[in-house]
Amino acid sequence: MTTGPQEPDARAELFSEERSAEVVNAAFARTGDPRLRDVLRSLVGHLHDFVKDVELTEDEWNAAIGFLTATGQKCDDRRQEFVLLSDVLGVSMLVETVNHRARGVATESTVLGPFHVVDSPPRPLGADISLTGGGEACLVTGRVTGPDGEPVAGATVDVWQADADGFYDVQRPDTVPPANLRGLFTTEADGTFWFRTVVPRHYPIPDDGPVGALLEATGRHPNRPAHIHFLVLADGYAPVTTHVFAADSPYLDSDAVFGVKPSLVRDFAVVEDPERAARLGLPDHFRTVDFEVVLLRR
Numbered sequence: 001m002t003t004g005p006q007e008p009d010a011r012a013e014l015f016s017e018e019r020s021a022e023v024v025n026a027a028f029a030r031t032g033d034p035r036l037r038d039v040l041r042s043l044v045g046h047l048h049d050f051v052k053d054v055e056l057t058e059d060e061w062n063a064a065i066g067f068l069t070a071t072g073q074k075c076d077d078r079r080q081e082f083v084l085l086s087d088v089l090g091v092s093m094l095v096e097t098v099n100h101r102a103r104g105v106a107t108e109s110t111v112l113g114p115f116h117v118v119d120s121p122p123r124p125l126g127a128d129i130s131l132t133g134g135g136e137a138c139l140v141t142g143r144v145t146g147p148d149g150e151p152v153a154g155a156t157v158d159v160w161q162a163d164a165d166g167f168y169d170v171q172r173p174d175t176v177p178p179a180n181l182r183g184l185f186t187t188e189a190d191g192t193f194w195f196r197t198v199v200p201r202h203y204p205i206p207d208d209g210p211v212g213a214l215l216e217a218t219g220r221h222p223n224r225p226a227h228i229h230f231l232v233l234a235d236g237y238a239p240v241t242t243h244v245f246a247a248d249s250p251y252l253d254s255d256a257v258f259g260v261k262p263s264l265v266r267d268f269a270v271v272e273d274p275e276r277a278a279r280l281g282l283p284d285h286f287r288t289v290d291f292e293v294v295l296l297r298r
């Protein structure tokens with residue numbers, strides 16, 4: 001007689017503290033997908049080791065369930081509290097790092113972050129993505145190339161950033177038009193792209209939810225250094241999710257989500273050149289940053 005999945009297995013080992021992980025993993029032994037089985041085996045092993053290591057109390061277990069429940073309840077189509085939680089635990093950055101080792105000459109990646117929640121609108125090169133004005137004007141130039149320096153024409157450059165007060169559009173939906181400080185650009189034949197914007201400010205990650213409470217309870221600040229997000233895609237090349245960080249920003253050495261890599265820090269140089277400013281449609285005083293993005297071939 002064969003043993004079906006619904007039938008108890010008389011030979012199954014019963015639960016014990018000593019062999020708890022093995023007993024639970026035996027229950028997952030019929031998992032058909034080998035990758036899922038491996039991931040679960042490791043997850044169960046680490047979770048059980050963790051509970052035994054700290055001798056988790058029932059009150060603490062209840063608090064953890066409450067925390068995760070509140071984290072889920074804080075999520076909606078504009079707020080992703082689980083991404084924030086992953087970010088402040090360094091898990092987002094670790095997943096990025098593990099998945100993009102040994103990239104050689106390629107531009108380094110960093111976290112996607114929780115604000116890529118709406119589609120960026122396609123905009124022509126040179127467009128001003130700041131729909132509200134205010135702040136210091138900024139010219140962003142760049143070029144997308146392959147690993148041998150070849151220009152990548154037709155690459156999609158998706159950018160999004162905080163404003164001069166440190167807020168994303170989705171955080172101020174009542175006062176800021178949708179897609180403010182977002183844009184989807186396409187590189188020219190020589191791989192170049194450019195757009196106008198404002199210098200972003202450093203900002204706190206949303207800290208009015210469970211993740212903010214965690215930071216508060218642990219004496220951590222919620223701030224991220226000033227940056228512009230880039231997601232660059234091109235046919236035949238591996239995409240890259242990254243930022244360019246402003247070299248004069250505070251918090252470069254204590255990013256709440258551990259996202260800073262030295263290769264991604266750039267000067268946002270001051271330009272005082274009224275003729276150039278007039279040609280670009282910018283005020284006499286503006287700043288500029290250049291960011292070359294090197295993609296690896298697939």
Ligand SMILES: [Fe+2]
Nearest residue numbers: 113115162229
């Ligand atoms: Fe950001």
